[in-house]
Amino acid sequence: MNPAKLNTNIQGLRGEIAVPGDKSISHRSIMFGAIAKGKTNITNFLLGEDCLSTIACFRKLGVRIEQEEHQVTVSGRGLEGLQEPADILDVGNSGTTIRLLMGILAGRPFHSVLVGDQSIGKRPMTRVTKPLSIFGAEISGRNNGEYTPLSVQGGQLEGITYELPVASAQVKSSLLFAGMQASGETVIIEPVKTRDHTERMIRQFGGEIQTDGRTIRIHGGQSLTGTDIHVPGDISSAAFFLVAGAIVPGSEIRLKNVGLNPTRTGIIDVMHRMGAEIIVEPYENGSSEPAGDITIKTSALKGAVIEGDLIPRLIDEIPVIALLATQAEGDTVIKDAEELKVKETNRIDTVVNELSKLGANIVATEDGMIVKGKSSLSGGHVSSHGDHRIGMMLAIASAISSGEVHLDQKEAISVSYPSFFEHLESLIK
Ligand SMILES: O=C(O)C1=C[C@@H](OP(=O)(O)O)[C@@H](O)[C@H](O)C1
C-alpha cells in the first residue's frame, strides 16, 4: 500500500483489529525460555524484525527454538546450557536485544561479540557495560565501551547495589539477568518506575524477586522452569490506531486484546486528559500481564502537559502523541523526555523536523517539544529515517493531510509492526 494515496477520500477509520504481540514481552519470553529448564510455549509472539533478531542470537548460543507463525517453542537447558557462539551475535535494530542479552552473557563463562545496524552503532551502551563491569564481567567496545561492536567475556559475578542514573527498563532488566547469576543479593534502585515485564516474568518462570517502590532485590543462583506464555497485543502498536481513531473524522476503532500493564498505559491517561473518547474494557484473565479491549472515537481534543513519572509509561508513544497534539486546541508541552534523543533516531529532532514539513506548529526543547494546535496538515515529502515509530506516525499523519504525503524508508515499520499497512487499509472507509 502506498501511503501517498492514504489521504484521498477517507470517510473515517472504522472496524476492529487485534494489534500484534507486545515487543517487550516477546523478547523476554525468548530470553527467559532460553535460560529456563524445560519447554516454554509462546503464543501470539511478535514476528517483528527486532524479536526475530533475539531468536537468531539465542539460536547462535545453542538454544533450540522452533517457530511456526506466531507460535514459538523454546527448549531451554538452563543458564549452563548456553554455549559460546561460534559467530558474532547480530541484534539488528534492537536496543532491547543487545542490552538485555549483555546481562545474560555477563554471567556466562565464555566470549561473545555483539553488533547491530547503523542505528544501534550510535546508541549508548555504557549504561549497561559500566554496571555489568562492576558485577565482574569483562566488556569492551568502541569509545571505552560506549558503542558496538562490543565484546563480552562473562564469568563469576558478585551482587551489587546500583542506583540507575536513567529511567530505563532495558538497563534494569539487564542488571536483573546479571543479578540472577551473581553471588549474594543485587539491589537496583530506579529513579522512576519503568515497565516491569522482566519482574513479572521472573515470577512466572518460578524465580524470586522483591519490589518495594523503586527498589528491586534479587538473589543469585536461581533456577527457572519453562512455562506457557501468551503475549498480549502491544499497546505501543495500538497507540498509532488510538491516535488515528481520535483525529481522523468519522472514526470508531475497536482494538482487541491490548496489553494493559499499568507501567505501559500512560498514553491512555494522556488521551483521557486531552478529552479523547476512549473506552477501556479490561479482561478478567488471571494472566500475569493484564489485557483488554479499547475503543476510540473521533474526539475534540485539548492540549496537555506531559512530564515526570508519566514519561517512562509512554516513552515510545511520544512521536504519535506529538501528532495527536497537532489536532488538539492549545499547547501541548512534553518535558523530561531527553531519553528520546537516544532511541532508533533522535526522536525529538525527527518528530519536529518531519511534522514541520507537513505544516505542524512544533518546536524542539532541551528535553522534549512544544506543539501548538490545532493546525491543518498539508502534504509533503517525509522520511522515517529508518525509525519504525516515526514511519507509522507519519503514515497516520497522511490520513489527515490535505495533500499527498510521500513517505521514504517505510520498510523500517516491520521492526515492530509488519502488518501495519494491512491493518490500516482494513479500517479505511
Ligand atoms: O525494556 C524494554 O523492552 C524497552 C524499554 C524502553 O527503552 P529504555 O529502557 O531504553 O527506556 C523502550 O523505549 C523500548 O522500546 C523497550
Ligand SMILES: C=C(OP(=O)(O)O)C(=O)O
Ligand atoms: C526504542 C525502541 O526499541 P529498542 O530500544 O528495543 O530498539 C522502540 O521500539 O521504540
